[in-house]
Amino acid sequence: xxxxxxxVSTICYLAAVxxxxxxxxxxxxxxxxxxxxxxxxxxxxxxxxxxxxxHALGRCPLTNLFEVFVFLAWSVSLMYMLVGPLYRLSLMGxxxxxxxxxxxxxxxxxxxxxxxxxxxxxxxxxxxxxxxSTVAYGAxxxxxxxxxxxxxxxxxxxxxxxHSIFYHLPPLTDLFATVTRLLWxxxxxYTLGIVSGFFTGRPLPRVQVVAALGVWLLYATILQxxxxxxxxxxxxAALCIVGFSVALALLWGITFTAEMRPPP
Amino acid sequence: MxxxxxxxxxxxxxxxxxxxxxxxxxxxxxxxxxxCAEALLLTTCNRVEVYAVxxxxxxxxxxxxxxxxxxxxxxxxxxxxxxxxxxDKCVQHLFRVASGLDSMVVGESEIFGQAKRAYELARQxxxxxxxxHRLFQRAFRVAKQVRTHTDIARGTVSVGSVAVDLAQRIFxxxxxxxxxxxxxxxxxxxxxxxxxxxxxxxxxxxxxxIDRACQLAQTVxxxxxxxxxxxxxxxxxxxxLTSTASETPLLxxxxxxxxxxxxxxxxxxxxxxAVPRDVDPSxxxxxxxxxxxxxxxxxxxxxxxxxxxxxxxxxxxxxAEHVADFLDSISRGLNRPSQMADHPSPGETSLRTSEL
Numbered sequence: 001x002x003x004x005x006x007x008v009s010t011i012c013y014l015a016a017v018x019x020x021x022x023x024x025x026x027x028x029x030x031x032x033x034x035x036x037x038x039x040x041x042x043x044x045x046x047x048x049x050x051x052x053x054x055h056a057l058g059r060c061p062l063t064n065l066f067e068v069f070v071f072l073a074w075s076v077s078l079m080y081m082l083v084g085p086l087y088r089l090s091l092m093g094x095x096x097x098x099x100x101x102x103x104x105x106x107x108x109x110x111x112x113x114x115x116x117x118x119x120x121x122x123x124x125x126x127x128x129x130x131x132x133s134t135v136a137y138g139a140x141x142x143x144x145x146x147x148x149x150x151x152x153x154x155x156x157x158x159x160x161x162x163h164s165i166f167y168h169l170p171p172l173t174d175l176f177a178t179v180t181r182l183l184w185x186x187x188x189x190y191t192l193g194i195v196s197g198f199f200t201g202r203p204l205p206r207v208q209v210v211a212a213l214g215v216w217l218l219y220a221t222i223l224q225x226x227x228x229x230x231x232x233x234x235x236x237a238a239l240c241i242v243g244f245s246v247a248l249a250l251l252w253g254i255t256f257t258a259e260m261r262p263p264p
Numbered sequence: 265m266x267x268x269x270x271x272x273x274x275x276x277x278x279x280x281x282x283x284x285x286x287x288x289x290x291x292x293x294x295x296x297x298x299x300c301a302e303a304l305l306l307t308t309c310n311r312v313e314v315y316a317v318x319x320x321x322x323x324x325x326x327x328x329x330x331x332x333x334x335x336x337x338x339x340x341x342x343x344x345x346x347x348x349x350x351x352d353k354c355v356q357h358l359f360r361v362a363s364g365l366d367s368m369v370v371g372e373s374e375i376f377g378q379a380k381r382a383y384e385l386a387r388q389x390x391x392x393x394x395x396x397h398r399l400f401q402r403a404f405r406v407a408k409q410v411r412t413h414t415d416i417a418r419g420t421v422s423v424g425s426v427a428v429d430l431a432q433r434i435f436x437x438x439x440x441x442x443x444x445x446x447x448x449x450x451x452x453x454x455x456x457x458x459x460x461x462x463x464x465x466x467x468x469x470x471x472x473x474i475d476r477a478c479q480l481a482q483t484v485x486x487x488x489x490x491x492x493x494x495x496x497x498x499x500x501x502x503x504x505l506t507s508t509a510s511e512t513p514l515l516x517x518x519x520x521x522x523x524x525x526x527x528x529x530x531x532x533x534x535x536x537x538a539v540p541r542d543v544d545p546s547x548x549x550x551x552x553x554x555x556x557x558x559x560x561x562x563x564x565x566x567x568x569x570x571x572x573x574x575x576x577x578x579x580x581x582x583x584a585e586h587v588a589d590f591l592d593s594i595s596r597g598l599n600r601p602s603q604m605a606d607h608p609s610p611g612e613t614s615l616r617t618s619e620l
Contacts (some may be wrong), residue, residue, distance in 0.1 A: 167418045
């Protein structure tokens with residue numbers, strides 16, 4: 001039953017993607033109500049899915065790679081809902097939807113929804129650590145999306161080739177400010193996630209600690225480079241995309257190795 | 265009841281012909297001299313049109329005679345440039361005019377205000393009755409919808425406004441931007457004024473003649489900078505507007521590179537409207553620098569115009585839908601609202617209230 005909710009949610013996001021693609025194909029782009037409605041409805045179904053799954057498990061639904069991907073997609077949408085209207089970035093929805101479709105489609109198609117045979121007792125610190133870290137990934141994902149938007153806008157300004165989408169994207173300096181804010185949000189939440197990991201009362205696998213610290217260092221370096229003016233805005237935007245790709249790969253790796261280990 | 269439109273525009277008549285008919289009549293004079301039940305006169309620099317409702321058919325010549333300024337002229341000589349639209353064609357024409365589709369610059373919004381003023385005058389004089397009231401109210405709604413739902417009015421189509429528009433696309437609010445105007449010519453002054461009108465408050469002017477720089481600075485409310493100090497300003501400013509008569513480039517990569525290191529996180533927008541150019545084109549390849557010369561500004565203006573033309577089909581579809589609905593509501597009687605009029609979109613509600 002819960003998988004059907006996820007399928008409906010994915011269809012909602014897909015509708016937003018198709019709608020946007022159709023408009024771009026004819027050289028028109030208008031971030032209209034349809035996109036807001038589709039993304040909002042998709043978010044409602046995502047939340048319903050996670051809620052049902054959480055009740056069934058009796059804990060935060062982050063017990064396997066499937067749930068991690070769905071929770072990540074939900075975090076991206078949540079961050080968009082918080083950041084989009086606040087910074088008047090309505091177009092971000094058009095860029096957010098494809099990423100959510102990608103994450104949820106992969107989760108639905110790949111055989112990764114493996115239930116643990118042993119019922120692991122809930123640990124509030126583990127759940128806090130896992131959920132806050134995934135929300136931090138959501139912020140990094142949105143920074144990556146804002147980075148893509150920055151690069152699209154920057155490219156058009158450099159080449160003097162302005163397409164329909166140019167007039168709907170926020171000003172370059174506003175986009176850069178958003179990238180920076182999202183990086184700070186992401187790093188803050190991720191720090192909280194890492195620190196809370198040490199309070200779980202369980203031995204931490206070395207691979208996971210190294211990977212988590214690697215991601216933290218990567219984003220801290222990007223922010224340091226931005227504030228000390230070592231990195232031009234274009235490179236910060238590009239590194240946000242690289243950073244999220246690396247973080248996503250490591251997240252997959254961390255979850256995969258965790259699943260391989262026998263539960264304590 | 266016959267609903268019709270008779271007029272001439274830049275499509276059918278040159279300016280010499282148009283000026284023979286512009287300002288020659290008023291809505292009241294048309295009502296007095298013809299048997300129109302309702303009339304409205306729309307006069308702009310590109311068109312002179314009469315929208316009217318009558319019980320009997322009124323000839324084009326009769327309207328032409330009313331509009332003509334020269335008493336000794338022969339209206340028959342002017343009949344060819346006049347067009348005539350009746351019933352649905354008239355409705356469609358007005359919707360196209362109000363939406364800017366029939367304008368010389370497609371999508372321009374000035375016509376919308378002009379049509380509103382013409383309607384207001386006709387309403388105040390009592391020349392616009394229930395038919396024209398309903399027709400024009402719908403035309404204003406259609407025009408708003410076309411602008412909101414298509415990109416027909418997106419971008420700017422004149423070189424001067426493109427520069428200012430691009431500055432806003434880079435910096436957002438211009439109120440915190442520092443601008444340096446290099447060269448105190450007429451074009452510089454016009455563009456500087458446009459930037460100030462969009463919120464720029466820190467404007468510096470530099471010119472070989474310091475007196476001329478002071479003069480322009482005083483005119484536009486900026487401050488003058490000695491010409492030998494302008495290059496040092498590049499580490500502070502956000503927008504550089506150059507228009508000098510220099511034969512060789514004043515700004516090169518080598519000159520700009522050390523200053524850019526101090527401002528790596530802030531973009532620099534350079535508008536070079538000088539011919540020959542004041543800025544070496546390779547400066548555009550530098551990180552965070554956006555250089556637009558006169559040709560690239562013109563190219564952006566043309567792209568905007570092309571983008572607007574692409575939108576015509578979408579706008580025509582909206583208009584066609586409204587024409588059909590409007591005619592349907594008219595055929596059902598003036599007092600019975602149409603389906604589209606009954607259910608305006610949420611954004612249109614306030615508009616309709618303010619219009620009525």
